[in-house]
Amino acid sequence: MKKSNTSNFIRETCVAGPVIDVTVKFSNRMPKQERAAKSNPSREAVVKYNSKTAEKKLSRLLNANFYPGDWHCTLTYEGIEPEIGEAKKELENFIRRMKREYEKQGLEFKWIAVTEFHHKRIHHHIVMSYIDERVIARQWKRGHVNFKGLDRKRNYRKLAEYLVKETNKTMSEPGSEIKKRWSASRNLVRPIIKREIVNPSALYETPKALKGYEIDQESVHKYQHPFTGIEHLEYMMCSTDPVPRIKTWRKGNVVKRDETYRRSLEVQIEMDSLDEWGFI
Numbered sequence: 001m002k003k004s005n006t007s008n009f010i011r012e013t014c015v016a017g018p019v020i021d022v023t024v025k026f027s028n029r030m031p032k033q034e035r036a037a038k039s040n041p042s043r044e045a046v047v048k049y050n051s052k053t054a055e056k057k058l059s060r061l062l063n064a065n066f067y068p069g070d071w072h073c074t075l076t077y078e079g080i081e082p083e084i085g086e087a088k089k090e091l092e093n094f095i096r097r098m099k100r101e102y103e104k105q106g107l108e109f110k111w112i113a114v115t116e117f118h119h120k121r122i123h124h125h126i127v128m129s130y131i132d133e134r135v136i137a138r139q140w141k142r143g144h145v146n147f148k149g150l151d152r153k154r155n156y157r158k159l160a161e162y163l164v165k166e167t168n169k170t171m172s173e174p175g176s177e178i179k180k181r182w183s184a185s186r187n188l189v190r191p192i193i194k195r196e197i198v199n200p201s202a203l204y205e206t207p208k209a210l211k212g213y214e215i216d217q218e219s220v221h222k223y224q225h226p227f228t229g230i231e232h233l234e235y236m237m238c239s240t241d242p243v244p245r246i247k248t249w250r251k252g253n254v255v256k257r258d259e260t261y262r263r264s265l266e267v268q269i270e271m272d273s274l275d276e277w278g279f280i
Contacts, residue, residue, distance in 0.1 A: 011198045013249045016063040016191040018154045018239035020213065020246065021056070024202045025225075025232045045226040047168065054164045054181050055157070058112070059236075062156035064189045065110050066127055072159065073136060074146040075124040082142075087115065087122050090142055097139040098128070107131060112184045116166040125163055155216055155238045196252030203233050212245040213237040 012023045041049070075094065082090065091113060102109035111128040127150075128136075137145050150156065167181045209215045219236035239245065 016060040058160040078143040193255040194252035
Protein backbone atom coordinates (compact mmCIF):
# COMPACT_ATOMS: atom_id res chain seq x y z
CA MET A 1 0.00 0.00 0.00
CA LYS A 2 1.37 3.41 -0.96
CA LYS A 3 2.17 5.92 1.70
CA SER A 4 -0.55 8.54 1.97
CA ASN A 5 -0.66 12.02 3.43
CA THR A 6 -2.57 12.94 6.56
CA SER A 7 -5.64 14.24 4.69
CA ASN A 8 -6.35 10.73 3.43
CA PHE A 9 -7.31 9.43 6.88
CA ILE A 10 -10.59 10.06 8.65
CA ARG A 11 -12.29 9.06 11.87
CA GLU A 12 -16.05 8.57 11.93
CA THR A 13 -17.59 8.87 15.39
CA CYS A 14 -21.17 8.13 16.45
CA VAL A 15 -22.63 8.75 19.89
CA ALA A 16 -25.57 6.37 20.43
CA GLY A 17 -26.85 6.62 23.99
CA PRO A 18 -24.11 5.39 26.37
CA VAL A 19 -22.01 3.98 23.51
CA ILE A 20 -19.55 5.75 21.24
CA ASP A 21 -18.51 3.79 18.18
CA VAL A 22 -15.51 4.77 16.12
CA THR A 23 -14.24 3.85 12.67
CA VAL A 24 -10.78 4.91 11.44
CA LYS A 25 -10.10 4.44 7.73
CA PHE A 26 -8.74 5.89 4.53
CA SER A 27 -10.86 8.72 3.24
CA ASN A 28 -13.35 8.04 0.45
CA ARG A 29 -11.89 11.09 -1.27
CA MET A 30 -8.37 9.76 -1.49
CA PRO A 31 -6.78 9.91 -4.96
CA LYS A 32 -7.60 6.99 -7.22
CA GLN A 33 -3.96 6.04 -7.66
CA GLU A 34 -3.66 5.52 -3.88
CA ARG A 35 -6.67 3.20 -3.57
CA ALA A 36 -6.29 -0.52 -3.48
CA ALA A 37 -7.30 -2.35 -6.61
CA LYS A 38 -10.96 -3.36 -6.87
CA SER A 39 -11.35 -6.90 -5.64
CA ASN A 40 -13.67 -9.60 -6.89
CA PRO A 41 -15.35 -10.56 -3.60
CA SER A 42 -16.71 -14.02 -3.01
CA ARG A 43 -20.34 -14.64 -2.20
CA GLU A 44 -19.34 -15.26 1.42
CA ALA A 45 -17.54 -11.90 1.54
CA VAL A 46 -20.65 -10.09 0.28
CA VAL A 47 -22.90 -11.81 2.84
CA LYS A 48 -20.46 -11.09 5.67
CA TYR A 49 -20.07 -7.46 4.63
CA ASN A 50 -23.85 -6.96 4.44
CA SER A 51 -24.23 -8.52 7.89
CA LYS A 52 -21.56 -6.33 9.47
CA THR A 53 -23.08 -3.22 7.89
CA ALA A 54 -26.51 -4.16 9.25
CA GLU A 55 -25.11 -5.00 12.70
CA LYS A 56 -23.44 -1.60 12.95
CA LYS A 57 -26.59 0.28 12.03
CA LEU A 58 -28.83 -1.81 14.29
CA SER A 59 -26.42 -1.51 17.24
CA ARG A 60 -26.65 2.25 17.00
CA LEU A 61 -30.44 2.21 16.94
CA LEU A 62 -30.65 -0.15 19.91
CA ASN A 63 -28.08 1.76 21.97
CA ALA A 64 -29.69 5.12 21.28
CA ASN A 65 -33.27 4.09 22.03
CA PHE A 66 -33.45 1.26 24.56
CA TYR A 67 -32.46 0.82 28.19
CA PRO A 68 -31.93 -1.89 30.82
CA GLY A 69 -35.32 -3.36 31.64
CA ASP A 70 -36.80 -2.81 28.18
CA TRP A 71 -37.97 -5.97 26.46
CA HIS A 72 -36.63 -8.35 23.86
CA CYS A 73 -39.65 -10.54 23.13
CA THR A 74 -39.99 -13.57 20.87
CA LEU A 75 -43.50 -14.06 19.49
CA THR A 76 -44.26 -17.62 18.41
CA TYR A 77 -47.23 -19.34 16.76
CA GLU A 78 -49.33 -22.23 17.98
CA GLY A 79 -51.12 -24.62 15.67
CA ILE A 80 -50.93 -24.30 11.90
CA GLU A 81 -47.98 -22.17 10.84
CA PRO A 82 -49.07 -19.01 8.96
CA GLU A 83 -47.79 -17.94 5.57
CA ILE A 84 -45.35 -15.05 5.58
CA GLY A 85 -48.03 -12.59 4.41
CA GLU A 86 -50.38 -13.64 7.18
CA ALA A 87 -47.59 -13.45 9.76
CA LYS A 88 -46.77 -9.93 8.63
CA LYS A 89 -50.38 -8.87 9.21
CA GLU A 90 -50.41 -10.55 12.63
CA LEU A 91 -47.32 -8.59 13.64
CA GLU A 92 -48.80 -5.32 12.34
CA ASN A 93 -52.03 -5.94 14.29
CA PHE A 94 -50.03 -6.74 17.43
CA ILE A 95 -48.04 -3.52 17.11
CA ARG A 96 -51.25 -1.54 16.55
CA ARG A 97 -52.80 -3.01 19.71
CA MET A 98 -49.63 -2.38 21.71
CA LYS A 99 -49.54 1.24 20.59
CA ARG A 100 -53.01 1.73 22.07
CA GLU A 101 -51.90 0.11 25.34
CA TYR A 102 -48.89 2.43 25.66
CA GLU A 103 -51.06 5.46 24.89
CA LYS A 104 -53.51 4.45 27.63
CA GLN A 105 -50.66 4.48 30.14
CA GLY A 106 -49.07 7.65 28.82
CA LEU A 107 -45.94 5.78 27.71
CA GLU A 108 -43.85 6.17 24.57
CA PHE A 109 -43.84 3.06 22.40
CA LYS A 110 -40.54 2.42 20.61
CA TRP A 111 -39.94 -0.86 18.85
CA ILE A 112 -37.75 -2.75 16.37
CA ALA A 113 -39.02 -6.05 14.92
CA VAL A 114 -37.35 -8.89 13.02
CA THR A 115 -39.12 -11.86 11.41
CA GLU A 116 -37.41 -15.22 10.78
CA PHE A 117 -38.81 -18.24 9.03
CA HIS A 118 -36.00 -19.92 7.08
CA HIS A 119 -35.65 -23.63 8.04
CA LYS A 120 -37.65 -23.11 11.25
CA ARG A 121 -41.15 -22.20 12.36
CA ILE A 122 -41.89 -18.57 11.66
CA HIS A 123 -41.50 -16.25 14.64
CA HIS A 124 -40.93 -12.60 15.40
CA HIS A 125 -38.34 -10.87 17.56
CA ILE A 126 -39.35 -7.47 18.85
CA VAL A 127 -37.37 -5.09 21.05
CA MET A 128 -39.70 -2.63 22.74
CA SER A 129 -39.91 -0.04 25.48
CA TYR A 130 -40.87 -1.34 28.92
CA ILE A 131 -44.48 -2.09 29.77
CA ASP A 132 -45.96 -4.72 32.08
CA GLU A 133 -45.33 -8.10 30.51
CA ARG A 134 -48.92 -9.15 31.16
CA VAL A 135 -50.06 -6.48 28.74
CA ILE A 136 -47.78 -7.87 26.03
CA ALA A 137 -48.88 -11.46 26.62
CA ARG A 138 -52.52 -10.42 26.45
CA GLN A 139 -52.13 -8.66 23.12
CA TRP A 140 -50.26 -11.47 21.31
CA LYS A 141 -53.13 -13.76 20.41
CA ARG A 142 -51.48 -16.38 18.20
CA GLY A 143 -49.16 -18.23 20.55
CA HIS A 144 -46.55 -17.72 23.25
CA VAL A 145 -44.35 -14.78 24.20
CA ASN A 146 -40.84 -15.39 25.50
CA PHE A 147 -39.56 -12.44 27.53
CA LYS A 148 -35.99 -11.30 28.09
CA GLY A 149 -35.16 -7.97 29.69
CA LEU A 150 -32.31 -5.92 28.25
CA ASP A 151 -29.25 -6.18 30.48
CA ARG A 152 -27.36 -3.51 32.38
CA LYS A 153 -24.32 -3.51 30.11
CA ARG A 154 -26.12 -0.95 27.91
CA ASN A 155 -24.17 -1.90 24.80
CA TYR A 156 -26.55 -4.02 22.75
CA ARG A 157 -24.05 -4.89 20.05
CA LYS A 158 -24.42 -8.62 20.69
CA LEU A 159 -28.21 -8.39 20.50
CA ALA A 160 -27.85 -6.65 17.13
CA GLU A 161 -25.52 -9.42 15.96
CA TYR A 162 -28.03 -12.05 17.04
CA LEU A 163 -30.98 -10.37 15.33
CA VAL A 164 -29.06 -9.84 12.10
CA LYS A 165 -27.85 -13.44 12.17
CA GLU A 166 -31.50 -14.52 12.42
CA THR A 167 -32.17 -12.80 9.07
CA ASN A 168 -29.08 -13.87 7.10
CA LYS A 169 -30.53 -17.01 5.52
CA THR A 170 -33.86 -15.35 4.86
CA MET A 171 -32.32 -12.30 3.18
CA SER A 172 -30.03 -14.40 0.96
CA GLU A 173 -32.85 -16.66 -0.25
CA PRO A 174 -33.62 -15.90 -3.95
CA GLY A 175 -37.12 -14.50 -4.26
CA SER A 176 -37.48 -13.98 -0.50
CA GLU A 177 -40.59 -12.03 0.52
CA ILE A 178 -38.56 -10.34 3.26
CA LYS A 179 -36.99 -7.23 1.73
CA LYS A 180 -35.77 -5.56 4.94
CA ARG A 181 -33.91 -7.05 7.88
CA TRP A 182 -36.08 -5.20 10.38
CA SER A 183 -39.00 -2.81 10.71
CA ALA A 184 -39.11 -0.06 13.32
CA SER A 185 -41.23 2.69 14.82
CA ARG A 186 -40.84 6.16 13.38
CA ASN A 187 -40.10 7.76 16.74
CA LEU A 188 -36.65 6.18 17.12
CA VAL A 189 -33.71 8.50 17.73
CA ARG A 190 -31.41 8.35 14.71
CA PRO A 191 -27.79 8.71 15.90
CA ILE A 192 -25.67 11.36 14.22
CA ILE A 193 -22.32 10.38 12.72
CA LYS A 194 -19.50 12.88 12.33
CA ARG A 195 -16.31 12.71 10.27
CA GLU A 196 -12.99 14.38 10.98
CA ILE A 197 -9.49 14.26 9.48
CA VAL A 198 -6.93 12.46 11.64
CA ASN A 199 -3.27 11.55 11.62
CA PRO A 200 -2.43 8.22 9.88
CA SER A 201 -1.10 6.90 13.19
CA ALA A 202 -4.71 6.69 14.47
CA LEU A 203 -5.18 3.58 12.33
CA TYR A 204 -2.40 1.74 14.18
CA GLU A 205 -2.80 2.99 17.75
CA THR A 206 -4.39 0.91 20.49
CA PRO A 207 -7.87 2.36 21.15
CA LYS A 208 -8.04 4.42 24.33
CA ALA A 209 -11.22 5.21 26.20
CA LEU A 210 -12.31 8.77 26.94
CA LYS A 211 -12.85 9.87 30.53
CA GLY A 212 -15.94 8.16 31.90
CA TYR A 213 -15.86 5.39 29.29
CA GLU A 214 -14.28 1.98 28.82
CA ILE A 215 -13.36 0.14 25.62
CA ASP A 216 -15.53 -2.83 24.66
CA GLN A 217 -12.58 -5.07 23.85
CA GLU A 218 -14.71 -7.54 21.88
CA SER A 219 -15.71 -4.73 19.52
CA VAL A 220 -12.12 -3.86 18.52
CA HIS A 221 -11.74 -5.01 14.95
CA LYS A 222 -8.96 -4.20 12.48
CA TYR A 223 -9.31 -5.56 8.98
CA GLN A 224 -8.92 -5.00 5.27
CA HIS A 225 -12.17 -4.08 3.61
CA PRO A 226 -13.24 -7.10 1.51
CA PHE A 227 -14.21 -5.02 -1.52
CA THR A 228 -11.38 -2.51 -1.70
CA GLY A 229 -8.52 -3.89 0.39
CA ILE A 230 -8.48 -0.60 2.34
CA GLU A 231 -7.63 -0.91 6.03
CA HIS A 232 -10.24 -0.13 8.70
CA LEU A 233 -10.19 0.02 12.50
CA GLU A 234 -13.46 -0.18 14.41
CA TYR A 235 -14.18 -0.14 18.14
CA MET A 236 -16.76 0.90 20.73
CA MET A 237 -16.52 2.50 24.15
CA CYS A 238 -19.30 2.44 26.73
CA SER A 239 -20.07 4.92 29.50
CA THR A 240 -19.15 3.78 33.00
CA ASP A 241 -21.38 6.46 34.51
CA PRO A 242 -25.15 6.03 34.93
CA VAL A 243 -25.65 9.16 32.84
CA PRO A 244 -23.30 9.31 29.82
CA ARG A 245 -20.96 12.30 29.92
CA ILE A 246 -21.07 12.82 26.15
CA LYS A 247 -24.43 13.35 24.44
CA THR A 248 -23.19 14.50 21.02
CA TRP A 249 -19.84 14.50 19.25
CA ARG A 250 -18.68 18.09 18.77
CA LYS A 251 -15.85 17.54 16.30
CA GLY A 252 -16.04 17.09 12.54
CA ASN A 253 -18.79 17.37 9.96
CA VAL A 254 -22.08 15.54 10.01
CA VAL A 255 -22.22 12.52 7.70
CA LYS A 256 -25.43 12.83 5.73
CA ARG A 257 -25.49 9.27 4.49
CA ASP A 258 -27.25 6.64 6.53
CA GLU A 259 -24.42 4.11 6.65
CA THR A 260 -21.06 5.72 7.15
CA TYR A 261 -18.39 3.43 5.84
CA ARG A 262 -20.06 2.41 2.57
CA ARG A 263 -18.60 4.46 -0.26
CA SER A 264 -20.50 4.69 -3.52
CA LEU A 265 -17.89 2.47 -5.19
CA GLU A 266 -18.32 -0.18 -2.51
CA VAL A 267 -22.09 -0.12 -2.85
CA GLN A 268 -21.83 -0.54 -6.62
CA ILE A 269 -19.47 -3.50 -6.21
CA GLU A 270 -21.92 -5.07 -3.79
CA MET A 271 -24.92 -4.55 -6.06
CA ASP A 272 -23.05 -5.89 -9.09
CA SER A 273 -22.10 -8.99 -7.15
CA LEU A 274 -25.63 -9.57 -5.86
CA ASP A 275 -27.03 -9.19 -9.38
CA GLU A 276 -24.64 -11.84 -10.68
CA TRP A 277 -25.92 -14.30 -8.06
CA GLY A 278 -29.56 -13.50 -8.77
CA PHE A 279 -30.21 -11.91 -5.36
CA ILE A 280 -31.82 -8.80 -6.84
